Amino acid sequence: MFARIVISSVLSLAAAAGTLAAAQPSAIAQTAAVAAPAPLPLPPPKPAMSEQEKEKTLTAKQLFGAVQLPSIGKAVAIGFYHRGCLAAGVEFPVNGPTWQVMRLSRNRNWGHPSLIHFLEKFAPAAAKATGWKGILVGDLAQPRGGPSPSDHASHQTGLDVDIWFMPMPDRELTKEERDTISAINLVSDDWKSLNPQTWTPQHVAFIKTAAERPEVQRVLVNAAIKKELCRIEAKKPHAWMAKVRPWYGHHDHIHVRLFCPAGSANCQAQEPVKAEDGCSAKELDPWFSDKRLRPQISKPPPPTKPPKPMMLADLPPACKTVLEAPAKNTSLANDKR
Ligand SMILES: [Zn+2]
Numbered sequence: 001m002f003a004r005i006v007i008s009s010v011l012s013l014a015a016a017a018g019t020l021a022a023a024q025p026s027a028i029a030q031t032a033a034v035a036a037p038a039p040l041p042l043p044p045p046k047p048a049m050s051e052q053e054k055e056k057t058l059t060a061k062q063l064f065g066a067v068q069l070p071s072i073g074k075a076v077a078i079g080f081y082h083r084g085c086l087a088a089g090v091e092f093p094v095n096g097p098t099w100q101v102m103r104l105s106r107n108r109n110w111g112h113p114s115l116i117h118f119l120e121k122f123a124p125a126a127a128k129a130t131g132w133k134g135i136l137v138g139d140l141a142q143p144r145g146g147p148s149p150s151d152h153a154s155h156q157t158g159l160d161v162d163i164w165f166m167p168m169p170d171r172e173l174t175k176e177e178r179d180t181i182s183a184i185n186l187v188s189d190d191w192k193s194l195n196p197q198t199w200t201p202q203h204v205a206f207i208k209t210a211a212e213r214p215e216v217q218r219v220l221v222n223a224a225i226k227k228e229l230c231r232i233e234a235k236k237p238h239a240w241m242a243k244v245r246p247w248y249g250h251h252d253h254i255h256v257r258l259f260c261p262a263g264s265a266n267c268q269a270q271e272p273v274k275a276e277d278g279c280s281a282k283e284l285d286p287w288f289s290d291k292r293l294r295p296q297i298s299k300p301p302p303p304t305k306p307p308k309p310m311m312l313a314d315l316p317p318a319c320k321t322v323l324e325a326p327a328k329n330t331s332l333a334n335d336k337r
Contacts, residue, residue, distance in 0.1 A: 059311060083316075135163055159258040192293070
């Protein structure tokens with residue numbers, strides 16, 4: 001503290017001398033002779049961290065989370081949904097005829113072109129099937145994919161998207177509203193059944209429209225929603241149900257995951273969903289055990305030992321190239337910030 005006071009008073013003295021000198025050139029010699037002390041050496045500026053140092057000390061989510069724009073080149077999904085990245089991500093427009101993107105401040109409306117095409121087709125199809133004005137789209141991926149600062153484990157390769165269980169309103173939401181409005185929870189307070197106040201037949205049509213698309217690998221929903229779908233669809237042909245799988249945290253949105261697209265040789269496929277509809281007691285009952293019910297609200301139970309943070313070296317080597325590549329400038333990129 002003392003040293004700081006000394007330095008700052010020396011600095012203000014020097015500044016005062018400077019002002020005086022500028023105002024009265026004739027006083028320079030006098031002032032300099034009497035008052036100007038030898039300037040104290042300031043501490044050298046901290047050298048900027050080199051790229052190599054950054055990659056060793058910062059976690060992958062810090063590195064990828066800090067990048068605002070996609071890399072140049074051809075769009076490629078690299079690695080696995082939970083451990084990968086995205087080259088040359090494409091920005092999904094924040095407004096469309098049948099969609100609005102939420103949480104703009106997160107800058108996660110980037111995806112592989114196959115995901116952008118999926119959304120462009122799904123949005124009007126879902127609007128038609130439900131009678132809604134359109135859909136509300138949550139997170140896709142960061143501009144270069146990779147792990148993100150929030151708790152999403154997946155969404156890393158530009159092939160995952162969250163879509164809210166509520167209709168797009170009749171007007172354009174403001175940026176503030178998009179950051180603060182919450183999605184509707186379709187599940188009851190005890191997490192064992194659906195909330196009749198929020199669950200509607202339109203939600204069945206919404207989920208089915210997503211699962212029926214051929215490019216969709218799986219659709220994740222809360223277990224109580226899956227159970228209700230099993231009940232409603234039991235007597236109808238329902239091959240699409242095999243793709244709808246229960247998972248934690250999906251009480252207010254669906255998570256749609258696409259297959260690895262053509263041209264992404266390093267994209268790692270997830271094991272296919274089982275052919276059966278996933279409605280057996282053996283599949284469903286464990287989701288309603290005490291152990292699973294509580295954490296189902298948001299996320300899987302925490303591991304006993306916290307996992308080591310993912311570093312750049314833990315991702316496929318091509319992700320380092322993606323991270324370091326020059327930025328692709330896009331015309332859309334600025335209108336949400
Ligand atoms: Zn998701």
